[in-house]
Amino acid sequence: METFDYVIIGAGSAGCVLANRLSASGATVCLLEAGPRDRNPFIHIPAGFIKTLVNPNLNWLYKTEPGLGTAGRSIATPRGKTLGGSSSINGHIYNRGQQLDFNTWGQLGNRGWSFEEVLPYFKKSERRIGYGDDKFRGRNGELLVTDVTEPDQVSDAFIKGVVNLGIPLSQDYNGAIQEGVNYFQRTIFSGRRISAAKAFLEPAHKRKNLKILTNRHVTEIIFDKRTAIGVKYLLGGVEQEIHARKEVLLSAGAIASPQLLQVSGVGNPDLLNKIGVSTICALPGVGENLSDHYGVRLAARVRGVQTINERTRGLRLAAELTNYLVFRKGVLAQSPGVVLALCKSNKVYDRPDLQVIFAPASYKEDAAYKLDNFPGITIGSWPMRPESRGYVHALSRNMKDKPLIQPNYLKAEADQQLLLSGIKLSRQMLQTPELAKWYQEETTPGKSLQGDDELLDYARKHGTTIFHLMGTCKMGPSYDQNAVVNDELKIHGLDGIRVVDTSIIPTAHSANTNAVTIMIAEKASDMILGNQPLPAVTL
Template identity: 45%
Template structure:
């Protein structure tokens, strides 16, 4: 028996959840959300620090990996992505960061009319409920996603911020407001000590409308076409293949890895790639899977004098106390995001506009581990370039929809990325050695005192860097005469009908920020475009 709905949304992450919510409010049409993962009712999804249990478990994520690349010493780098209701908003680091206004003005300059900062600001504001003092000209006050400041702090965090001020970097209470540059505490989507994922904020209320249904454990294997018109999808569930038809549109919101993968499996993508795997080419579109970008991030680790870093607070009787406090609704380390303090700053390579970000946390992790806290008092910084020039690709390896694609980000391939990241790492060291930090710092453990020259810093970056979990660009938005563009400014796939993409894959460049906020904005804007048809 064939199933029909008006709209099919592939993916329940940030953009997909928002689109489902808004379409359920704006239209009387039927909507089905297909999610490859399971439900999000696990306890560790609700506890903010539960990400240490979920991000690399494989239970709630696609355990993707990069291909080796010479620029990163031929290492294979883990790149997990959410595979659960709520997508990566259920397993990520909880930071809410929009980016610079110039990021979106750049999108518009690339030929995407209606995507400048003045156009997208209202869409950022629509979904957020800023809790705390802010400028309502820039911030949303009535949206569904609560954005809060940390209610737990550490003397080390305050010392680091004072050290930034000592260095000449001003304190900025709202990097999502008028100006991003400066230092302060990260804002996050944690409310009353719990993670608020996009399922909580958007999808679950949409399901209550009766116009939205959700199918979990449903892996889309192919988009169905009549000519170049999308008419539905095939998906795998419980070992069987099912077919679902769309009366109006198919909307891909599966993320920067899975959206291009599904297109390629469906015969939409680079001709040579598809033909090489024996896939009928429905529409040759060279940009599908190209332009893959991410924030390559390198951590430095220092030993602390303090006996009250998160390393100590997470063990023994102290951890028991923090658990009790969390259940009592009081400030607790269980209610924290992994990075607490931000620095947005600029290097000599971008004197007019911030181009690097430093992250600070009063904790350190055991070498080679995935977020296992160290046994000694420790602190760490992360350094990244805001807008990397290096780009790579996502390519299917076969017709098998269950086989992971090849992911090659080409981190550090571009010389500017190398130079800028070295400047960011040197800045991070300077910020750890200020007068304000002196009472807490014992010594730098990684990379250590022997690393000084730029080539030594770069070698360290090649050895230790990893994903920032901010994957974008593989279904780039751009004009039809751009040979690498996949969607137009209305997010419609070039050359196709009734097929739209709305997720981080459409971003032509990675924003100077984490990607959840911009993905929500894309979902909000997409919903208006879809309902206006």
């Protein structure tokens, strides 16, 4: 049995950052990942996103429980299972979120988490290539953040049309103002995905004090009374142990982190008793407060212009393959969506509440990411800060049994109304004069659906996760009955263990989750090592 200073569970966005920063201090670190090494070529080809989302070797392939908000459907919920975690299978978008979100974290009693205090940690990890005010953007970090390098005429026209609807052109949505429309900022460089593993593990993997173990499925956290001292994991069906001298760091994500706590005796005693686990620490908030973005896409047939649909068939696909292999350019070097709009459903609001993405491609309705056979475009929208909350509950004490995941999509009336606003705004965006010369007809859901009840019914039957699960190990003070960790990410009532991933996010976060997860891990690294926090930025 080996012993390390720190044992990290999960090599996702947070785990990769922790492994780099902690091992750089000279501490001995073991990083455990249930999945394989990130050698599959589809991980590194940006357009390979579509393949990794359905690959059981790289993806946990979770499913939600049926719910009223999804018309009784289970929703496929991809989570990365390889080095880099979900940063190895996501849509590449680098989007930090609204500044006011972080101020809300601080107002909830979490010291040190206001925007001015977390901004230095966003900057620390980032190597921004392109426009950006250095007051907000990092230039010397490991994570390469670039702009779309091959804009297309349909996307250009879409942006111009949206601006003429009164939505501002965004100069930098990760800068001073997080509102407006423009091309994505992405974690892609020279036609290759920049995952957390590529950015943070690759430079550190040869350190003698860092051990990276793949295909190790952690089954239990080992406690000595109320102190975490190590973990159990499976390798080839055989259970083994690794111990931690200082801390166990749980970075398994918003689904697996609460499940692992529950099977280890940390959580709601009623649930633990149901699955036959003795309670070590009664924390009813473990697995509760689940938040996710639920979106609806609209698609349209276009004419007189090439979209990705035609560029990925027949001889054109052969040309795209050659273009990628020789120059690292073309469709295969691009993210699945290319334009981002952060919008207010009401102009009097203090910040955007709707996120919209646009792609010069369209997909078969309810098919697994299969492109239409005709030229098409797609627009998707979702409420940025949904009010609906769900839960993740272990169904047995065996980590190999997937947990019950119930997000309660659209349970809150406010989410329903905001989603309707997003659908209506999306239709306006598709029917601007700038797109008129190509726009032919709406194919999904189709112009016959107009009434609110019809559109909401469509949203329930055809909407989907945007893959941004969070909140299941909520950060908050001890007087918050649903809080699981404090503002140093230590679990209330326990020693020797912290949670470092999206599960600690206390409120629905108004952005894609990769950037914020990396920031959380950067800040956690300083806390774990006892370093002084980076100086807050004065804005």
